[in-house]
Amino acid sequence: MDYIRREIPVCEVCQRPANQTCGGCKLVYYCSKAHQKHGWKEGHKLKCCAYKINYSEELGRHMVATRDIQQGEIILKEKPAVSGPKMSCTAHCLSCGVKLQPIQKDDQLDFYKCSSCNWPMCDVVCEKSEVHREECKAMSRKNYKCNIKYETPEKTEAAYCVIAPMRVLLMKESNPRQYENIMSLESHLKDRINTPLYLVLKANLVTFVIQVLGLSFDEETILKVSSIFDTNSFDVRCPDGSKRLRAIYVTASMMNHNCRPNTRHIYIGDDNILALIATVPISKGELITATYTQSLYGTLDRRKHIKINKCFDCECERCKDPTEFGTYLGNIYCSVCNSSSIDLVSEKNGMLVSTNPLDETAPWKCEKCGYCIQSRQMFWGNNALKQEINALNKSGPKVFEEFIDKYKATLHPTNHLVIQAKLALMQIYGNYKGYTLTELPDYLLTRKIDLCHDLLEVADKLESGWTRFRGTILLELQGAMAMQTKREFEDDKLTKAGAQDQLMESMVLLQEATNILRIEPHMKEILETKVQDLSNLLDSTNV
Numbered sequence: 059m060d061y062i063r064r065e066i067p068v069c070e071v072c073q074r075p076a077n078q079t080c081g082g083c084k085l086v087y088y089c090s091k092a093h094q095k096h097g098w099k100e101g102h103k104l105k106c107c108a109y110k111i112n113y114s115e116e117l118g119r120h121m122v123a124t125r126d127i128q129q130g131e132i133i134l135k136e137k138p139a140v141s142g143p144k145m146s147c148t149a150h151c152l153s154c155g156v157k158l159q160p161i162q163k164d165d166q167l168d169f170y171k172c173s174s175c176n177w178p179m180c181d182v183v184c185e186k187s188e189v190h191r192e193e194c195k196a197m198s199r200k201n202y203k204c205n206i207k208y209e210t211p212e213k214t215e216a217a218y219c220v221i222a223p224m225r226v227l228l229m230k231e232s233n234p235r236q237y238e239n240i241m242s243l244e245s246h247l248k249d250r251i252n253t254p255l256y257l258v259l260k261a262n263l264v265t266f267v268i269q270v271l272g273l274s275f276d277e278e279t280i281l282k283v284s285s286i287f288d289t290n291s292f293d294v295r296c297p298d299g300s301k302r303l304r305a306i307y308v309t310a311s312m313m314n315h316n317c318r319p320n321t322r323h324i325y326i327g328d329d330n331i332l333a334l335i336a337t338v339p340i341s342k343g344e345l346i347t348a349t350y351t352q353s354l355y356g357t358l359d360r361r362k363h364i365k366i367n368k369c370f371d372c373e374c375e376r377c378k379d380p381t382e383f384g385t386y387l388g389n390i391y392c393s394v395c396n397s398s399s400i401d402l403v404s405e406k407n408g409m410l411v412s413t414n415p416l417d418e419t420a421p422w423k424c425e426k427c428g429y430c431i432q433s434r435q436m437f438w439g440n441n442a443l444k445q446e447i448n449a450l451n452k453s454g455p456k457v458f459e460e461f462i463d464k465y466k467a468t469l470h471p472t473n474h475l476v477i478q479a480k481l482a483l484m485q486i487y488g489n490y491k492g493y494t495l496t497e498l499p500d501y502l503l504t505r506k507i508d509l510c511h512d513l514l515e516v517a518d519k520l521e522s523g524w525t526r527f528r529g530t531i532l533l534e535l536q537g538a539m540a541m542q543t544k545r546e547f548e549d550d551k552l553t554k555a556g557a558q559d560q561l562m563e564s565m566v567l568l569q570e571a572t573n574i575l576r577i578e579p580h581m582k583e584i585l586e587t588k589v590q591d592l593s594n595l596l597d598s599t600n601v
């Protein structure tokens with residue numbers, strides 16, 4: 059009889075044969091409970107994979123914590139399985155994803171073009187990059203030449219919709235394992251197939267793949283790839299807005315949605331590596347979640363956005379709560395209570411809340427007087443005001459202040475539209491030309507501090523912990539507070555001890571902002587400078 063040699067698992071601690079695996083990551087072995095405990099203490103707790111993928115009828119595949127995860131911990135780092143431009147976008151480089159600027163060619167402006175397939179690219183380096191190789195070969199083989207030309211800076215091109223799906227389809231030959239990984243993801247093609255967008259894709263994407271490239275895929279497979287992108291892809295952007303693409307991360311895409319998620323993610327380097335960060339402590343067994351929508355939308359808007367884009371009805375705790383954890387983000391004042399109220403912005407005013415937030419057709423009722431309106435009235439009113447705020451000229455603060463004032467009898471201080479206006483104001487006061495911290499008059503400095511506090515209150519309830527939103531507000535708040543202290547000290551309104559106390563308060567906020575934001579690309583140096591500036595200010599008040 060032949061002797062079959064098998065790898066026998068050995069204990070991480072004593073290297074003797076072992077048959078028990080780590081309950082968390084299931085990747086390392088132990089010979090006994092005692093050695094498992096020892097191994098954990100000796101460092102495995104830092105290496106143990108923090109998640110596993112489970113399945114349930116209700117949620118499909120989802121990510122679960124295999125151990126307690128600390129706030130700020132990086133749960134996962136992952137390279138994209140595939141990336142590409144958004145479906146319809148202005149000219150972007152097919153290789154690095156940056157927005158392209160035209161160059162002077164003969165007597166006109168046009169983009170640099172790939173010498174083989176004629177797609178706009180940055181330069182010859184991007185043209186020869188690996189990411190563009192297979193698609194360029196496939197198009198050149200059929201003598202296909204892209205016909206995008208520079209016309210205006212913001213002209214969008216629908217032709218980009220073929221690139222990302224084509225990359226996946228070409229992987230069937232070039233990288234079959236990755237192709238299978240991607241094709242195993244949820245697509246919701248049945249929900250999308252008859253939508254106007256997919257009718258257009260049938261005409262252009264399917265035609266491009268079958269007739270132009272001559273690839274042997276059927277219509278369903280081609281549209282499934284597009285649908286997999288729509289269900290799973292992440293929107294990759296760099297902070298200055300110069301790069302924008304969508305990418306599939308096979309493991310991270312297992313994360314389910316929650317309207318108050320427990321993670322955020324960042325993209326690192328030119329390879330767009332996704333790092334998933336715990337924004338709050340996550341207990342063993344808890345779902346690890348991301349948000350697929352905007353946290354600062356009200357429930358009606360969030361659920362609609364998720365239904366259209368991700369094809370499911372969110373039933374998370376926030377969606378079930380008519381007050382959205384007491385923020386009343388998607389609610390308005392009752393017009394009946396308001397008409398008889400003397401103090402228009404009093405908290406005693408009644409608020410209209412949905413009688414069933416999980417049913418978008420349910421009527422809305424005043425919590426105080428019982429007055430009811432139809433849900434479609436809420437929809438229309440909300441949409442009209444959204445359009446109004448989106449159309450504002452965002453170059454200065456006046457229009458946002460006027461918007462808040464104009465609707466103060468309808469929109470309470472934490473309504474999502476007011477929060478949107480306050481967020482814009484927080485960014486303008488202290489940062490825009492003519493409104494920098496040193497230029498702001500005292501009353502606007504106080505206004506900025508109040509705005510930060512209002513936003514922080516909402517952030518603590520809806521984006522709690524180490525979220526980018528909280529980090530940004532804390533950073534703005536500490537800067538404004540430190541400036542106010544400096545002025546009060548210089549005007550002899552504060553004693554030395556009082557100034558020191560207040561500056562220490564700013565330092566505490568800055569420390570927290572630093573903990574949250576230092577991992578964000580390009581933030582480390584900015585934060586270090588701010589800590590240095592504040593330390594210098596502390597020193598200068600101590601002489």
Ligand SMILES: C[S@@+](CC[C@H](N)C(=O)[O-])C[C@H]1O[C@@H](n2cnc3c(N)ncnc32)[C@H](O)[C@@H]1O
Nearest residue numbers: 117118119244289290311312313314315368370
């Ligand atoms: C990116 S995938 C997540 C992984 C997916 N559950 C799977 O099995 O492949 C997104 C899809 O997961 C499902 N999903 C995500 N979050 C959900 C939730 N909170 N409730 C119900 N379904 C959810 C929806 O079908 C959604 O379109």
